[in-house]
Amino acid sequence: MNDPRDHSHDPFETTETHLERLLGRALNSFDLPDSLIERLETALAHSSALYSSHHSASLHRTTYRHTYLLPDGAALSLWELVHNSGRDGAEQHELYAEEAEVRLAASRLPAGPSLGWTAENADGTPAEEDGDLELLSALLARPIPAQPRMYVPDNSADHARRVLRRAENADRPGEATARRLRLAFAHHITQAFGRQCPVDAGRDAGFTLYEHQFLLLDGSEVSLWEVEHTATPDGRHMCEVYEDERAAREAMESRSRVR
Template identity: 75%
Template sequence: MNDPNDPYETTETHLERLLGRALNSFDLPDATVERLGCALAHASSLHSSHHSASLHRATYRHAYLLGDGSSLVLWELVHNTGRDGTEQHELYAEESEARLAASRLPAGFPGFAGAGSAAGPGSTFEQEFGIDLDADLELLAALMAPPPAPLPPMYVPDNSADHARRVLRRAENADRPGDGTARLLRSAFAHHITQVFGRQFRVAGKDAGFTLYEHAFLLLDGTERSLWEVEHTATPDGRHMCEVYEAEEDAREAMELRARVR
């Protein structure tokens, strides 16, 4: 079905609205966006949905008929994890990417009960300075804990060089990998994504999520190279932010630093 609010919406208008509201439309492959320029017709349908006390999410399938007779599908993830529960939209070219993004969404925020310390939750010290000492200690301990033994990566050939380009492009940290790494990863022909760490915590009196991913790439010469991506919402306005590093220890240090920022 097309947009229920406007069943006569043109495909061009539909695409403008879809791309305009998506937080990550810049992350779509350039080839996909170019092909959408010749879309003649479209159909949208609800693919899946999940609703709980704290999380509402839905995935929509948008199918397009192109001018050359071929078809193209976009997957839209809609969820309420924005600031103050506002609705957010994300777009993906592959269903697997939409499923992975959905799995990253928080299911709720855990509480942090004090352990009987003199400055436990609700104490005058914490109320005055807005600090939850037990939560901070738990967060730092988790960030600094050694990772579990990784399973051998199962590499999948899936436009891996373009995946590496998109990971590097969305990195916002000033010390992200440079042009040398980008050139090297152009020879990637297979990759594997592993979630190494993921927790929700209270940081500076606000709920914040920290997730660490390893993007492992297999290059044409048989060597392996990894990018370590930190996703977090420990920003002043709760905005989702991505940082990318070449070493796991640098990524974990960045998460620890973000957790300490007041």
């Protein structure tokens, strides 16, 4: 059964066409595991259902669960996030293999149009706009509060592979790190920083820093530091990945100086 709220396609489309349509419009379909796509391509039937919806004056965010019946009787799901937080409010689609991933993606969306961010000086007076970069640098330098690491065994080696694959920075972790992370069997994601700030005249950019912590089979721990930002010339969303926190924070500070 197709979702009755979605009138953009033939309600009697085949499962093959339905999957092709989802993958074709998703911005991040390349992040999905190849093994998952191969299994989904054998699906016999599908069903789509609204999972959650949020609408405000400026933000529209909807999550759908698409479930596929496979020849062996198993069921697989794709989680689709539809939102209008992109440039010019255009509708965007993202696909995830796990409910936890789509929840995390939804939590990263801005609450609405950014009005810039302000801060106070020590005496309570507003900080000057010229001090924005200095204030951002100070925030970036703050240590992360200690938090318990609650590792979750959830196809962690593949999660590490996808984090590394979406990194666009030339100095991203190399093959040695990728080989170590093939031994990951559990992971934990922590948001270490998130802020909107002006980067050029009339435009704000979002900066978010995540620590992906991995527990390996030999008992050791490895972290990847992922920087997500829109401080690109055209406002495009970009991901960068670093092996240590300091390099990630220095990259954010550097990107904030676009203007």
